[in-house]
Amino acid sequence: MTSPLDSYTASMDDLCFSDEAKTRMVEALKDAEKNARPGTAAEVLTMPARRPKRHTRRWARVAAGLALALVLGGGGTVAVAAGVLPNPADVLSDVFGGAPAQTELLNDVGRPVGATATSNGVTVTAEAVVGDRSNYAVAYSIEFDDPSVLEELEFHEGGKLTYVGDAFLRVDGAMSGGGFARLYDADPTDNTLQLVEVMGVQTWNDAGVVGRTARFTMSKLEIFTDEGEIETLVAGDWNFKFEMNYVDTTVDLPAGQSTTWQGSDVTIDAVSVSSLGVTVDYTIDRQIGDLGPSGQMSDEALAEQAAVLGLPVIVTFADGTTFDATDANGSAVKRDGGTSVVTKARTYDRIVAAGDIVSVTVGDVEIPVSAA
Structure with a gap:
């Protein structure tokens, strides 16, 4: 590719x-x-x-x-x-x-x-x-x-x-x-x-x-x-x-897998990769409470936020290198039943060929790009 x-x-x-x-x-x-x-x-x-x-x-x-x-x-x-x-x-x-x-x-x-x-x-x-x-x-x-x-x-x-x-x-x-x-x-x-x-x-x-x-x-x-x-x-x-007119290079990967993060159940809703970045959607059985004023979050508030948004995301390339997308731009929307729907998107540190992306690991679930 x-x-x-x-x-x-x-x-x-x-x-x-x-x-x-x-x-x-x-x-x-x-x-x-x-x-x-x-x-x-x-x-x-x-x-x-x-x-x-x-x-x-x-x-x-x-x-x-x-x-x-x-x-x-x-x-x-x-x-x-x-x-x-x-x-x-x-x-x-x-x-x-x-x-x-x-x-x-x-x-x-x-x-x-x-x-x-x-x-x-x-x-x-x-x-x-x-x-x-x-x-x-x-x-x-x-x-x-x-x-x-x-x-x-x-x-x-x-x-x-x-x-x-x-x-x-x-x-x-x-x-x-x-x-x-x-x-x-x-x-x-x-x-x-x-x-x-x-x-x-x-x-x-x-x-x-x-x-x-x-x-x-x-x-x-x-x-x-x-x-x-x-x-x-x-x-x-x-x-x-x-x-904004260009050819969308997104490749959607199989989803629906289950994992856990800091004791909470997680369902992987969607994963996509491209030449520029990776996007992951998941549902977690946890919600973020009141974090306090912006820019003045306590250590406890930061830990509470990480327990929802901090699910690890690692992209592996064909040359054996990896890119850590865990600290991505993310948002969490509260749902009924105490769950949150999270979206995380992160651009790589370089432009890659789509064929050079081997897999995306979300939590402990590795999803090969070849399965798309």
Whole structure:
């Protein structure tokens, strides 16, 4: 099986690259994906030092970004809590401000068309989106009219920056979720930074995010310096919206198994995996009581929460490595009879090929992907 990144092989045929450049970019992406590991910098295709026209290089940076964002450090965590129904202001925006930008498919990858905004000499563009039913990764380019803004920056290994800024993407119908963002410079010879946001969200009735409207907003781009200070690279007003259109890579695994967690009976209701992450639903014979004020939970309250949400979830890959998804974005809904229905979603620390996922272990129950 292939991962979403392999789709770039065919997608390149529709773009303005030479045959040699297409081959080099595809091979570089495959190498980056194959060798990607947390905390290491993968190799990026290097281009000549001169500055050719921007459109001939954008997709090379975008493709590399989707491969590299999950292995570069220096990111910021992101949390979201949004209403189930669209914000009334969003509805009015769609009526009077026009429909969201359409997103065309290049094989498994969505490419928003015209999802861009310019403010104070900086242009932010949504370049690509990949994902599954409840996890997604969006790659943005941030182009500076004045390249001198980037010349004084001190980059970390792999061209990354410690991102702090408030760039935020909200998907209509997302109830809650969390993830991270990576800001880095894939090509120091140009005037563009790359931002990749990876999120796992929960939607009403598990309807998923494909086909929904995504709304991007940013008022400033900030980084955290080595001196421990927050530096604002640029402030402005960037807003645009686009369709979440991509090929859903979700694979649903067999469910219905029983296990226990901290003395409580558990029924595994649903398990799904994809190239980006894992989602697990289960019912547990326990409920969470009053946890106290947010951010001020006692040790007892934390233990009570873990007794419901802390069911271990481990993903095993073909190379023998594992990913611990126990500490996932989770929610618990109380049901009659003292039970709770729990949903946990977590993105991996890299993009993988669906065929490289061997199994998911929930509690003490191992579920092989081959059984799907």
